[in-house]
Amino acid sequence: METREVVLPGELIERKGRKIGKGVYAENDRVFAKVLGIPRIDEDEVSVIPLSGVYIPSVGDRVIGIVTQVEISGWSVDINSPYTAFLPLSEGVDFFVDVTRTDLSRFFDVNDVIFCRISRVTKSKIVQVSMRDLGSRKMRDGIIIKVTPSKVPRIIGKGGSMINLIKNKTGCDIVIGQNGVIWIRGERKDKAIEAILTIENESHVIGLTEKIEKMLGG
């Protein structure tokens, strides 16, 4: 089975010329890998896609979070990261709420699972999330599993090919957060989980789609 070339931290990738992307650093006109991962050299940018590591929030990411605390004017959300996020009341509901009379837990309570978007990240990584866009919602029923965040693109596949394959073959509803949290609901969720964990363990192997197709069979 063919695998892709892996680079180690400190390994030389190329001479400086392109834009410095994620997972690389420049020193004396040369570009080195910063993390263990797969190098990617595009026309104008060089980067390394890590093979492991925790989720670091960045603006625009769609993530699945768990409400950990109901506060005076918002909620604290665990987004599977070293940094907890805050969901302000105005970003959580789209109508006027009088905070002096309302208990916010009637909108979101502790342990609720929400699909939301990272709306702001400060320099010292204070994170704000928002639910004011299409697709953001409270997830009811179902279960959640966690995978390595850097493998999420592989689980989704090119243009969603891999995830659609799993959805079609198992008939499950699946929502993937870019923070590595995956929500699954459906009769054959065991099969879906098995497939997702296989992808996570063998994400560096080429020709994985065929293997998953065979695994899920008919």
Place this chain on the structure above:
Amino acid sequence: MKTREKLIVDGKRLDGRLPEQLRTIEMKTGVVTRANGSALMKFGNTIAIASVHGPRALFPRHLQESETCLLRCRYNMAPFSVDERKSPGPDRRSVELSKVIRLALEPTLFLEDFPRATIDVYVEILQADGSTRVAGINAASLALADAGIPMRDLVAACSVGKISGTLVVDLTADEDNNSEADLAFAMLPSKKKITLLQMDGILTKEELNKLLKLAKDSCEKVYETQKKVLKEKYKRVE
């Protein structure tokens, strides 16, 4: 342990090694499944396991740094790792070694990438036969790479010293206890930067320079193994 008259006979050391020969090196990553990254490292009979947790949220909050990440290291020797039972828990020696391991690893990490967080490195010595701190550093550096933490380079470490008037590399416990001088050494191999240099004993300037050269060459060898182990992890063929 009784003092031996001669640690080198006919140009060979007690375990049959040549003066500039390392013990058998063995490394493995991913040995602690609950950690973000982990590694095991063996220098002959010395066994160290390192596990890396994080970057994770740091509590209590007053320890948080708004600009950078905290690196915390703990070096711990198992009670059964040495001949005479070591009483468990931190002591003067392990507190010092925890600090030098942290200082040896800190220059390679991009700690500013994770403000307010912490990275915890636990180094456990399961079996001690000299050179435990450098085995710990090697394991920790592998574990950090395994955890996907941004680094400038891996860290390779080894020990060198002088026994019975001869300059040697990778001292065993026997040799270390009866050495004229010993030196722990860690470096960033592809940057040629030294991150740990600790010496005990008496050496002349020329001897020190020779030892540094020896240590650098040995670190290169350790580095080769580290690279091989990390690359092989992602080259499994089914």
